[in-house]
Amino acid sequence: MAPILEVRxxxxxxxxxxxxxxxxxxxxxxxxxxxxxxxxxxxxxxKSTTGRMVAGLLEAxxxxxxxxGRNIRQLDRKAYQRxxxxxxxxxxxxxxxxxxxxxxxxxxxxxxxxxxxxxNSAAAEARVLELLxxxxxxxxxxxxxxxPHQLSGGQRQRVAVxxxxxxxxxxxxxxxxxxxxxxxxxxxxxxxxxxxxxxFDVTFLFITHDLALAKYFAxxxxxxxxxxxxxxxxxxxxxxITDPRHPYTQALLSAVPEADPALAQHKRQIELRGAEIPxxxxxxxxxxxxxxxxxxxxxxxxxxxxxxxxxxVGGRVACPVRKQDAVSLLV
Amino acid sequence: xxxSTVGRPANDRHPDKPPLSLQNVHVSYATRxxxxxxxxxxxxxxxxxxxxxxxxxxxxxxxxLGLAIVRLLPETARIEPGVITYxxxxxxxxxxxxxxxxxxxxxxxxxxxxxxxxxxxFNPVLKVWAQALDxxxxxxxxxxxxxxxxxxxxxxxxxxxxxxxIDAYPHELSGGMRQRVLLALALLLNPQVLILDEPTxxxxxxxxxxxxxxxxxxxxxxxxxxxxxxxxxxxxxxxADRVATMYAGRIVELGTSxxxFYRPRHPYTLGLIRAxxxVTGGFEQLFSIPGSPPDLVKLPGGxxxxxxxxxxxxxxxxxEPELEQVGAEHSAACWNWREVQAExxxxxxxxxxxxxxxxxxxxxxxx
Numbered sequence: 056m057a058p059i060l061e062v063r064x065x066x067x068x069x070x071x072x073x074x075x076x077x078x079x080x081x082x083x084x085x086x087x088x089x090x091x092x093x094x095x096x097x098x099x100x101x102k103s104t105t106g107r108m109v110a111g112l113l114e115a116x117x118x119x120x121x122x123x124g125r126n127i128r129q130l131d132r133k134a135y136q137r138x139x140x141x142x143x144x145x146x147x148x149x150x151x152x153x154x155x156x157x158x159x160x161x162x163x164x165x166x167x168x169x170x171x172x173x174x175n176s177a178a179a180e181a182r183v184l185e186l187l188x189x190x191x192x193x194x195x196x197x198x199x200x201x202x203p204h205q206l207s208g209g210q211r212q213r214v215a216v217x218x219x220x221x222x223x224x225x226x227x228x229x230x231x232x233x234x235x236x237x238x239x240x241x242x243x244x245x246x247x248x249x250x251x252x253x254x255f256d257v258t259f260l261f262i263t264h265d266l267a268l269a270k271y272f273a274x275x276x277x278x279x280x281x282x283x284x285x286x287x288x289x290x291x292x293x294x295x296i297t298d299p300r301h302p303y304t305q306a307l308l309s310a311v312p313e314a315d316p317a318l319a320q321h322k323r324q325i326e327l328r329g330a331e332i333p334x335x336x337x338x339x340x341x342x343x344x345x346x347x348x349x350x351x352x353x354x355x356x357x358x359x360x361x362x363x364x365x366x367x368v369g370g371r372v373a374c375p376v377r378k379q380d381a382v383s384l385l386v
Numbered sequence: 387x388x389x390s391t392v393g394r395p396a397n398d399r400h401p402d403k404p405p406l407s408l409q410n411v412h413v414s415y416a417t418r419x420x421x422x423x424x425x426x427x428x429x430x431x432x433x434x435x436x437x438x439x440x441x442x443x444x445x446x447x448x449x450x451l452g453l454a455i456v457r458l459l460p461e462t463a464r465i466e467p468g469v470i471t472y473x474x475x476x477x478x479x480x481x482x483x484x485x486x487x488x489x490x491x492x493x494x495x496x497x498x499x500x501x502x503x504x505x506x507x508f509n510p511v512l513k514v515w516a517q518a519l520d521x522x523x524x525x526x527x528x529x530x531x532x533x534x535x536x537x538x539x540x541x542x543x544x545x546x547x548x549x550x551x552i553d554a555y556p557h558e559l560s561g562g563m564r565q566r567v568l569l570a571l572a573l574l575l576n577p578q579v580l581i582l583d584e585p586t587x588x589x590x591x592x593x594x595x596x597x598x599x600x601x602x603x604x605x606x607x608x609x610x611x612x613x614x615x616x617x618x619x620x621x622x623x624x625x626a627d628r629v630a631t632m633y634a635g636r637i638v639e640l641g642t643s644x645x646x647f648y649r650p651r652h653p654y655t656l657g658l659i660r661a662x663x664x665v666t667g668g669f670e671q672l673f674s675i676p677g678s679p680p681d682l683v684k685l686p687g688g689x690x691x692x693x694x695x696x697x698x699x700x701x702x703x704x705x706e707p708e709l710e711q712v713g714a715e716h717s718a719a720c721w722n723w724r725e726v727q728a729e730x731x732x733x734x735x736x737x738x739x740x741x742x743x744x745x746x747x748x749x750x751x752x753x
Contacts, residue, residue: 097590207678237443238617242661243674264591271663271672296665310595312586312620314662316643319624322666330545330596331560384666 057124058085059226059258060109060142064118067104076335078104080284081118083363086258088225091276093261093269093292097307099335100281106228106262110144122226140170143219147231149211153203159187159214160199166221186217191247209240216247220255227251230262245272266311270296277370280304283335283343286363290370298381300372303344305382321385325349342374350377403473404431405578405611406455406497411468413447413454413635422682424450424463426635429709432579435609439626439643441619441658443679447635452581452615455481456493472496474578495525498572502584507568508556514567515552518574525575533574540570544600562593569600580604581613586621598624619662623647628715631655634680634690640709641716648735651718651726653697659735689721697722697729 067079079101086092094102107113109120111127119126122138130138146152153162163183164176173179180199187195190213203211212232219227229248233241249272251257259276263269269278270292279289280301288301299305302325309325329347333339339346345356356376363373372378413425425447432438440448453459455470470481474496484492493499501507509517515537522533541548544566556564565585572580585601586594602625604610614621622629622643629646631639631654639652650656657675664670677694680686686693692702701721709717720726 097592209678237679238619239443239657239661239675240678241674242672243676246674266591267663267665270665271670274669297668307591308665310592311665312594312598312618312624313664313666314619314623314647314659315664315667316623316647318664318667319620324599327592330562330592332590332592 056087058121059088059123060260061085061121061124062105062109062118063121065105065108065115065120066117067101067108067113068116074336077284077338078335079108082281082284082286084279084286084289086260088258089252089256091252091259091261091273093263093273093276093278094281095263095266095269095278096281097264097332099283099332101284102262102281103230105281106144106230106260109260110142110228111139112144140222141224142226142228143222143224144228144230145212145215145219145232147234149203149208149215149235152215153211155203157202158199159183159201159203162203162214163187163218163221166218170222172221172223182221186220189220189251190214190217191243192217209236209244212236212244213247216244216251220251224257226258226260228260228262231264232261233268234263234265241268242271248272266296266308267314280307283333283338285343285360285373286371287344287373288370290366290368294369297384298368299384300366300368300378300380301374302348302350302377305384306347308384318385323382323384323386352376404433405473406432407469407471407473408455409469409471411451411454411465411470413450413459413463413465415460416462416464417683419683423685424635424682425454428468428637430630430637430640432611432613435605435611436627437605437612437614437625439614439616439622439629440632441616441622441629442632443617445634445679445682446632448615448632449583451632452499452583452613455581455613456497456499457481457484457489458493458499472579491525494521494572494577495575496577497579497581498575498577500568500572500580500582500585502587508564510556513553513555518571521571521574527575536574537570540573541567543573544570545596546570560593561589562596565589565593565597566600579611579613581615583615584617585614587616587618601625619658631658634682634685636690636719637709638691638720639718641713641718645713645716649713649716649730651712651716651723652720653695653722653726654691655718656726656730657694689719697725
């Protein structure tokens with residue numbers, strides 16, 4: 056199948072002159088229709104910047120975003136509009152992404168009418184009620200007249216999802232969409248998103264710093280790990296979680312606190328040579344991870360930026376030194 | 387005052403007497419919408435050298451309880467009724483009866499609070515050294531060279547380079563470095579008890595691991611008595627000997643870490659554990675808890691969890707259950723805890739350890 060979305064050498068810089076920061080550095084990946092891909096990494100790795108470029112909210116400095124095979128920069132007005140509707144983004148903070156002075160009715164009706172998804176306001180009302188049911192905000196007739204502040208964080212995030220659905224998207228970028236939601240209700244929002252995927256053929260790019268959530272949400276999908284603007288590893292979730300090959304992925308997985316005392320005790324502890332993440336303003340030469348990497352080979356890792364190459368077990372790894380070697384995460 | 391080791395935390399002379407006892411502690415806030423009962427009827431003993439984790443969602447009262455112990459609550463809060471007793475060697479202190487100046491001495495020298503390492507935990511115009519000096523002097527310690535020696539020693543303990551950090555402003559440090567500086571400052575005056583509020587929240591994963599290692603070292607090698615406050619179950623699993631689950635201001639379950647994670651008896655604890663994924667634990671079937679955390683101004687009658695509880699019966703709507711013993715060191719406030727036990731026999735927890743580690747976790751319910 057042709058990918059619904061592809062990025063090629065996608066790059067984004069901020070600032071200028073000596074203060075230039077390369078937040079995303081020539082990354083390439085493709086997402087097939089119906090796939091679930093999680094983009095994971097620590098703060099500053101470029102995952103949100105990537106998501107914003109994919110959703111068309113931020114222009115790339117170099118490289119291209121292809122939507123259904125066509126470069127989004129070269130679309131005519133009508134096709135560009137269709138792309139912007141088909142690709143929607145859900146932000147992290149449902150407290151600031153909804154207009155506090157508007158009711159849920161107003162928030163959801165406006166895009167329906169603006170994009171001529173419905174004929175008149177009566178039809179809009181009916182569609183809004185339907186959308187609220189789809190995101191499990193019931194009874195919808197109660198919710199529709201409320202203001203965002205009258206809803207809980209989890210309910211607000213559901214409204215944000217309903218708003219994304221007003222324009223019948225086929226691709227949703229969910230940027231830390233459940234990070235601010237209480238733990239007891241996170242799973243219900245993820246379950247709802249998974250249902251949208253099945254029922255409405257929505258493809259997801261799920262951006263998160265939380266590897267446990269990524270594993271859960273993309274169990275049948277793929278995970279892409281970023282570090283300081285580059286992809287260091289990607290692959291099918293179950294392979295990447297159980298048999299990570301890049302030393303950074305291994306370090307990340309071994310460092311994640313586990314919500315299970317036995318696992319917490321049996322996690323392998325990987326000692327890094329440096330604790331602090333280098334600044335994007337002074338990126339190390341070669342592999343960005345080499346100053347911290349326990350397997351660093353002088354003369355190689357500190358000189359050449361490693362290419363992201365396919366591995367037999369599935370996916371790609373940007374580490375010629377270690378990509379063949381499995382490491383057990385539990386001891 | 388100067389110590390050669392990191393601290394002198396243990397209650398050496400009376401190891402069996404708990405350094406901190408809370409009895410029937412209530413905290414309420416006066417708000418425009420009315421009185422908010424943030425903490426209700428909390429009684430717990432903190433044993434010497436033990437780590438207790440308070441877990442729960444936003445609004446569960448866990449942070450309020452932590453702040454109440456060191457009396458750093460806002461003016462609108464009242465701690466009433468309740469008794470907080472602190473013990474160190476032969477000294478026994480009724481914390482809520484301390485005068486302002488006695489309280490200042492108690493805070494930091496006996497019981498230190500470590501806040502989440504946001505920038506606002508520091509005075510932004512003071513360098514790390516000046517923050518430490520301020521703290522020491524406010525507690526009547528004026529020997530500058532000794533204070534400096536102590537600070538250097540502590541910065542080394544938290545694996546920071548004192549030369550780099552001591553003359554740095556807070557904004558010049560990364561989040562992980564700030565959290566470690568806060569920890570070093572908290573240890574400055576040899577407290578016996580440390581209260582850590584969300585010690586790893588908002589830090590990057592690898593930084594979280596360095597903080598967890600450090601806290602484990604404080605626990606295992608230095609035998610500090612610690613309270614961890616976190617919404618993150620993983621912090622409890624990584625660091626706690628005992629765990630208290632809080633809901634709507636009360637402790638609804640208290641037990642060893644294994645009790646809570648593998649043999650929960652309160653439906654809320656069970657719900658939390660079934661809602662949180664692990665990373666290396668293989669496939670997990672997860673479930674949310676229906677509904678939302680309660681509005682503290684309009685708490686439901688009976689058990690505060692009953693509107694969200696799948697085990698709720700009519701009794702739960704009428705009467706609020708007290709903590710009841712359900713195991714050796716394990717208590718839960720639920721009329722139907724035996725039903726929870728039966729449910730776990732029928733549908734064992736899909737915990738990661740079960741899937742991945744042969745034999746480990748065999749004490750898990752139903753396996």
